[in-house]
Amino acid sequence: MKKAFLRDTLQANKEIYFAIKQGIKEEWQKEYDIGAGGDVSTGLDLYAESIFIKYLSKYGKIESEESGVIGEGDYTIIIDPLDGSSNAFSNFPYYGSSVALIDKDEQLVVAIVCNLANGDIFYRFADKNLKFGNLENPVFFREKPNNKSKVGIFERQYSFIDMGVALVNANLKYRAPGATALSLAYAHRVDFMLYMGDIRIYDFAAGIGLCEDLEVRIGKNYVIVSKDKETVDKIERLITNIKKVA
Numbered sequence: 728m729k730k731a732f733l734r735d736t737l738q739a740n741k742e743i744y745f746a747i748k749q750g751i752k753e754e755w756q757k758e759y760d761i762g763a764g765g766d767v768s769t770g771l772d773l774y775a776e777s778i779f780i781k782y783l784s785k786y787g788k789i790e791s792e793e794s795g796v797i798g799e800g801d802y803t804i805i806i807d808p809l810d811g812s813s814n815a816f817s818n819f820p821y822y823g824s825s826v827a828l829i830d831k832d833e834q835l836v837v838a839i840v841c842n843l844a845n846g847d848i849f850y851r852f853a854d855k856n857l858k859f860g861n862l863e864n865p866v867f868f869r870e871k872p873n874n875k876s877k878v879g880i881f882e883r884q885y886s887f888i889d890m891g892v893a894l895v896n897a898n899l900k901y902r903a904p905g906a907t908a909l910s911l912a913y914a915h916r917v918d919f920m921l922y923m924g925d926i927r928i929y930d931f932a933a934g935i936g937l938c939e940d941l942e943v944r945i946g947k948n949y950v951i952v953s954k955d956k957e958t959v960d961k962i963e964r965l966i967t968n969i970k971k972v973a
Contacts, residue, residue, distance in 0.1 A: 729828070729837050729852055732786055736826050739782040740841040740848065741862050743775050743808075743824065747815065747843055756816060768793045771815060775808035775824060786828065792929035802836070803829040805932040809843070811906030820844035825908035827932035838936030840912035849912040851937050857915065872915045872941070872954040878902055879919035879953075880910045887923045893965045894921075899958075908934040911952065914941060919953040921962055926950060 755771035776793045783789060787802030804826065809815065811822030823843045828836040834853065841848040846862035849870060860867040877900060884891045884903040894901055899918070904910060907922055911934025914920040922930075925948065935943065935950075942959045944951040949966055951959045 728786070732783070732828055733837055733839065733850060733852075735782040735786075736779075736839045736850075737848065737862070737865065739779050740824055740839075740843065742778050744841070744843050744846055744862050746774075747771075751816060766792070769809075769812050769816075772809045772812055776806070779806050779808055779824070779826070783826070790928075792927075801831045805829065805928060807908055807929040807933075810908045810930070811904075814905055815844070819905075821904040821906050821909060823906060823909040823912075825912075825929070825933035827936055829932070835932075835936045838933040840908050840933050840937060842909055842912070847912075849937055851939065857937055857940070870915050873917070874954075876916060876918045879917050879921065879958075880904065880913070882907045882910050882920070882922040883924045889969050890921075890923060890966065893969060894962070897961065897965060899962070907931070911935060912937055914938050914952045915954065918955075919951065919958050919962060921952075922950045923966075924948060 755774060757770045759768045761767055772793050776791050780789060780797060783804050784798050787800030787804055789797040789804045789806060791797060792807045807825045809822060810825055814822040821844060823841050826839045830836050837850060837852050839850040848862055849857060849859050851857045857870040858867040859870040879899060879901040881901040881903050907930040910920050938952050941952050941954050942956045944959050944963055951962050953959045
């Protein structure tokens, strides 16, 4: 089942990827109601959701950031159909999708995250190595930690200015690209990935599943991921110190 699920998820991503590659349609930019994840859904979000429903609904119940629970079944499929839609509308090439297949025992079966701007795709079967490929050349290789990374990622930095300053003062360089699940997918390539704010299942179900071989620290309102435990400890101390001052 998991191989078939992966194949169909790849097909869904391909359909969305090539549709976006033709150009952002005017109707995709229309805003609708606030979705299940708490953000306003755009036409592009809903289009992407419809493609995933078409390919994946046969596998079980879908929980989507846009429409909430769709269908039923023993398996649960948690999706963020378009992570970083503002980036997509701005032609900033950092937006994607995330899909997690969860069994009836609430265990992850497979996690898949795709960068819909350039076709990069990552997947991991439970207890297996992380694999990386591209939608335009679907040959997958093992993704390994990059020991030469010079920067980290800080998602939602705009809401936590003090923490951003603390990282700089601690000589921890970072970028804030604006797509949480995608940043988790790229976590092996950077020094660290830090997220601060409300932790929503749609952002993390698949992304965290890709990081099983990294150091992962989850707090009340933060997630830190790194190949280096000392880096995680250092960032967590910075968060604690800022909270004490506040």
